[in-house]
Amino acid sequence: MGMAYAQGATNGGPPSSMLGALITPIAIFVVFYFLMIRPQQKKSREQKNMLENLKTGDQIVTTGGLYGTIVKFGENNRVKVKLAENITVEIARGAITEKAAETTEVAKGKSD
Template identity: 70%
Template sequence: MGIAYAQQGTPTGEGGSAGLIAALAPPVLIFFVFYLLMIRPQQKKTREQKEMLGNLKTGDQVETTGGLYGTIVKFGEDNRVKVRIAENVTVFIARSAITGKVAETTEAAKSKSE
């Protein structure tokens, strides 16, 4: 039979804390990179979208999540917005369904060129 020896730690006890820091460093670094590349840009985009929805006014040209373009006619109750999408065609949509303001429509471009 062989002789079994017990392992001894370092006499000063420094190995435990250094090992803990070395073990926690990679997950902390991964979370930090994940935050910079994923979470922070999404928060910024959400904040900009909320600000844009808060600054909408009658007459603004908007695009919806369904891909429709139209002009805001009036604001209704329950976060609904009345949007004119064609001549004599208006629809109510949820304010949250507006994805953005349109800088310039083709009609506006035509009137500027004439």
């Protein structure tokens, strides 16, 4: 007395599970793109635009946190920056992180 069990025909698995396996990584990438990659690209474009539009007399902040005023633009992306009275340094243009507010207390040389 043998019992026969019916087996369903399988074509390599149901198509819905394969589709679900592809949708999950794609959805993760889309979320990652909008939360991480796109804002970073926008920030990079803004930084590049700011560096291209610098001019003599602009007050800036360097990557080291130093405040100064641009005195002169040199060759090879070098910028001469006045940090204080009689103190001028030459830095790479890429070391400038942002333009400082025109009325900062540090730039005016005032201290409490």
